[in-house]
Amino acid sequence: MNACTSLRTLVAPLLMVLALLGSPLQPAHAGSAPDVVRLTVVAGQDIQFTALTGEAGLPSGNVYGIAQDTQGFLWFATGDGLSRYDGYSLRTFRFDRDNANSLAHNTVVSILMGHNGVLWLGTTGGGVDRFDPVTETFTHHRHNPSSPTSLSSNSISRKGLLEDPQGVLWVGTNDSGLNRIDLLTGAVTYFRHDPKNANSLSSNNLESIYQDSERTLWIGTADAGLNRLDPVTGRITRYTSHPEDPHTLPNPRVHAVYEDRAGSGC
The missing domain is CATH 2.130.10.10 (YVTN repeat-like/Quinoprotein amine dehydrogenase)
Incomplete structure (x- = not known):
């Protein structure tokens, strides 16, 4: 079973929630308040949740954002680096002072899947990083007081x-x-x-x-x-x-x- 298949298996219970609770909204009966809608509730099996914690390799309990790339991998913006989940295990990318192409700052508070398959990452002290999942390299966009074309802030x-x-x-x-x-x-x-x-x-x-x-x-x-x-x-x-x-x-x-x-x- 590859990473995409494993992730589909993991996400299936969440889709079931949508199937159970996402029935079309029904308009309220005549005489009801105009803003009232009714939900159709469908009986189903209990939903099981699986927790990804530090024991599973999650680097921080603070997860600020989640994105999924075109290959099916899940990416977590955390308080201690960027983590990739393949359905089996977690791999974390962190700042490395000896590697200029590493993550700019370990506190990643914002994550966005770009139109061309790259990840955009916002940090609290290192500006914005462009991450290429194929080459696994980070390109930095930071504030530079001496440059009028740099970011206005690193936060x-x-x-x-x-x-x-x-x-x-x-x-x-x-x-x-x-x-x-x-x-x-x-x-x-x-x-x-x-x-x-x-x-x-x-x-x-x-x-x-x-x-x-x-x-x-x-x-x-x-x-x-x-x-x-x-x-x-x-x-x-x-x-x-x-x-x-x-x-x-x-x-x-x-x-x-x-x-x-x-x-x-x-």
């Missing part, structure tokens, strides 16, 4: 990586705003908070990045609400939180953004 947000269809990597940081990296030319454009410019980001402390079906970017912050960015014009619109106004965001911290089938953001 990457947990939901701070997004690659769009135009070949642009968007990188959100914890302390220095948003980076737009043209993957073809390497050019970097910065979007930061400017207290004198109402059309700038509302904060440099970012939580999340999301692109909707119309390719508009939504940037959630840790302390100043939500930002809407038009990637063509670069124009930013702010959506802030004011407790006394019920028509604003209920909280200034926006952990994530999601677009439903109707095209509404949540």
